[in-house]
Amino acid sequence: MNIKMLTLGMMIVTMFPRILPFYVFDAEKSPKKVKTFLSFIPFTVLGALILPGGLTGVSGNVFVSTFCLLVTGLVAWWKGGIIIPIVAAVCTAVLMNFIDIV
């Protein structure tokens, strides 16, 4: 299969929903209800991106993945920042995988 042709096809169908809304919506004129609705979108998007995919993030292992997410959540809650919680998550995963092998 021609991967370049395939990529261009996929690019076009991806660009359409990414760019079109910028021209269809007008922030100034939209009613208050719509604004409230849109203000919730980031949280529902994040929720649906994390669950359930995150539960199998570490090569399909639900126990390890869930534990890593809990560690991430706790570190992010207490320490804040972004890089430290991510490093904590990956280190936890490596450690747990290592223990599993041994």
Added chain:
Amino acid sequence: MPVMAGYFPIAMTFGILADTAGISAVDGIFISLFLYAGASQFMAVSMVASGMSMVGIILAVFFMNFRHFIMSASVRAKLKKTSSKYFPIIGFYLTDETYSVISMNEDIDDHKYLITLELLCHASWVGGTAAGYMFGLFIPSIITESMGIALYALLLTLLIPSCKKSIKALVVALASGMVNALLLQLTMFDPGACFIISVLCIASIATLLSNEDDKSLVGEDKEVG
């Protein structure tokens, strides 16, 4: 910067997977350069490997990425000063992760900030893909397997600060995630459709309940779960 750090390992994983699926390095980098979409790139690779037709793959990617429609609309609502001539660039580079960073940031109505952020992320994505092709063979599988959590950890760290400010954010996100998990369990719909349904339903319910007190929102979560 943080998103770049989260992106790089995932892009490397993509490079490694694409390599094992028999996609040449040039083609793999071409995909990261022009498609630039995390999940659907992985999906595309597995579909190429399983021998699906080109039209089938493109259609699947279309359904998968239709969710960006909601994200773009939500970013658009925050841009008041930004000139419309920048919209195609801002939109093209809007991925799940850049969207997550942008939407968690109050002060985004500045095209220079947005485009710089997006270009840096894209560079990290393409660089990571190339690195995956180059170094994939040398990295022990225990590390590459563990890298899989990085993306979800990134998304979670973006969510936590809002949760600390208001329990609403946590409840809404949790409800949406649970509905998504439930819909995916049912396997009645395509994963892209499950995502859209969860995001829109929970945001609608939250909007309807937002005139009342916070407690009713928590009650809704229990009902959904």
